[in-house]
Amino acid sequence: MYALPQARERRLIWLLALVQFTLIMDFMVMMPLGPQIMRAFQISPSQFAAAVSAYSWCSGLSALLAATYIDRFDRRKLLLVAYLLFALSNVACACATSYPLLLASRAFAGITGGVLGAGVMAIIADIVPVERRGAATGIIMTGFSMAAIAGVPAGVMIGAYFHWSAPFWLLAALTVTIAVATARIVPSLSEHLSRRAPPLADTLPALGRLLTYPRHVRAFALTFLIMLAHMLVIPFISPMLVANHGVAPRGISLLYMAGGAATFFTSRAIGRLADRIGHRAVFRxxxxxxxxPVLVVTHLPNVPFWIMVPGFALFMIISSGRIVPMQAILTTVPDAKHRGAFLSANGAVQSLGTGCGAWLGGLMLSSDPAGHIVGYGLNGWVSVGLAALALVWVGQVRSDAGRASALGGPGTPNTPTTATPPAPELAGEA
Incomplete structure (x- = not known):
């Protein structure tokens, strides 16, 4: 754990929120641009879902492989290299002239994004004490809000007025700018390198132990369930509103702006609430x-647009509200020396759930002769079933000894838990 002055710690957290902003904007902007991208490349909803999934699956694979090396490098250097490659991936996406090139560029973006996501959460877990980690996670989650308030609406608008590729040029420029600030503000984070890393020949067996360690498996299952449920619905909101309700790109931009503005304030409030009354309680x-709200969105009747705006904002507040405490719970699962590897692997599981949700959701949809999207209601019912299962499963997720009291649920001093064997020596750890 690094002992940084709180003012510097806070600046660093907000900078990482900006990094997260660009990552989330890169992923999110694909969804409201879906109608334009489908027209530009003459592709179906399931093919569009495959483009969304390409990012997620490659991000998951990248994050999983990062578990074998993330703790072998200074976190600052790794963050900068991955971030500049991420900028290059956005240039490649903007230059795509065919559907296969679009898929390839999204895969490249996913590879770099997987490393960045794991690196951001590893830095948070390194520099922020557990009693403030819920609030810090809430700040990182404002990257989602900032993307929804400014990034996605701006991307949709310039995509509508210029070309679908314009948002990715904007992202490349933003990424380079934030990378310069990162190089100046983020200190060297190499304390974990003082311990000798295991030989590379041992990393794959160690990674297997990481993935099958019981306490970790239960946490991975929670992540997968939530992201699978989330992505059965989220990627198809914009195509559904355009195809079934005739909402214009400017209206899509306004919806995301309203939702982002609401979650910008609520993410931090939810993080503080979780620190006060318990992460599991707030998650539930x-x-x-x-x-x-999931069932309402997936069975949306013809309603006036002025009702859609506050409704979408409420949907985003509640949907993001379960992610903040979940992320805080997950940072307490591994012990300190295995934290980076665990968070990398969890990022992989998150991306796997995201990709599977978008892919399966696309397979469940079709278009009728009038161009309307059909089958979205089934997506909603499956999503609700998986999310309900996660509410039960979170009780099985256990934290590392000495951290349980921060969670406010099973594992607290007043609630004895079954003893868990010590964590194995994992890939990239000393």
Whole structure:
């Protein structure tokens, strides 16, 4: 754990939120641009879902492989190299002239994004004490809000007025700018390198132990369930609104702006609430609340646009509200020396769930002769079933000894838990 002055710690957290902003904007902007991309490349909803999934699956593979090396490097250097490659991936996407090239560029973006996502959470877990980690995670989650308030609406607007590729040129420029600030502000984070790393020949067996360690498996299952449920619905909101309800790109931009503005404030408030009353309790509250909005969105009747705007904002507040405490819970699962490898692997599982959700969701949809998207209601019911299962499963997720009291649920001093064997020596760890 690095002992940074709180003012410097806070600046660093907000900078990482900007990094997260570009990552999330890169992924999110594909969804509202879906109608334009489908027209530009003459592809179906399932092919569009495959483009979304290409990013996620490659991000997952990249994050999983990162578990074998992320703790062998200074976190600052690794962050900078991956971030500049991420900028290059956006240039490649903007230059794509065919569907296969689009898939390849999204895969490249996913490879770099997987490393970046794991690196951001590893730095947070290194520099922020567990009692403030919920609030810090909430700040990182404002990257989602900032992307929704500014990034995605701006991307949709310039995509509508210029070309679908314009948002990716914008992202490349933003990424380079933030990378310069990162090089100046983020200190060297190499304390974990003081311990000798295991030989590379041992990394794959160690990675297998990481993935099959019981406490980790339960946490991975929670991540997969939530992301699978989330992505059965989210990627298809914009195509559904355009095809079934005639919402224009400017309206899509306004919806994301309203939702992002709302979550910008609520993410941090939810993080503080989770620190006060327990991460599991807040996860269950927002997880239960999220079930109804999902069904409303996937069975949306013809309603005036002025009703859609606050409705979409409420949907985003509740949906993101379960992610903040979940991320805080997950940072307490590994012990300190295995934290980087665990978070890399969890990032891989998150991306796998994201990719599977988008892919399966696309397979469940079709278009009728009038161009309307059909089958979205089934996506909603499956999503609700998986999310309800996650509300039960979170009780099985256990934290490392000495951290359970921060969670406010099973594993607290007042709730004895079954002893768990010590964590194995893992890939990239000393």
């Amino acid at each position: 509250i927002f997880g239960a609340l999220a079930l109804v």
